[in-house]
Amino acid sequence: MTIVSKFFAGVLLANAVPHGVSAVQGKQFPTPFASPPGVGLSSPLANAAWSALNAAGGAALLGGGVTGPRDRAALLAGTVSMGFFLAWYFGKADRPANGPDTAISGRTA
Template sequence: MTTHDLPSSPGSVVAHAAGAALLVNAVPHGVHALSGSSFPSPFADPPGVGPSTPTENLVWSGTNAVAGACLLLGVGRFRFGANLDTLVTVTAGLLAAYGISRHFTGVAARAASDDVTPGTAA
């Protein structure tokens, strides 16, 4: 049995799952940065809720992408295929996408309700 045949360590699997979540989080920030629109980021006031500039979103997207790639490719040996590593990594990415979607749906709903002009019906 070679080291290529050995299963990944639990720590590597966790690192790969975190890397997938970071890569997923890079996408909406990068899209908003490239389209020139504001979008919440940790640099906003309040963090994660208020609007951030496209430049701030570009920095956050790049940070997430680099950190995610480092975790996915630099910790242990990620083996794409029918294995636990791939299952956990893809599941983590999908769960992160769902969580991010829910968070930003709530942020958008709160922002829309704050835009109601005083004296008008909501």
């Protein structure tokens, strides 16, 4: 169970970063509290709260800390996995309607 908790600690800690950065920059950013959830924009205050909840959850899941190579690997795997997911999820939101691939290949995805 400790490996799984370290993985999800990495997920939560990685998710805390973009929300916290948006909050301190005073920018709106999607949260689960937005309408529609995860797509609409939330206030910087809501992002600060969501960042704090993610960070607290990640810290709680770390529990006694990261004690060995398996714990470090699980934490890193969770962090990297969430990083790639967030890049994909928010990257598609910034893409033009036809996507950049249509200009190159002439077909839609």
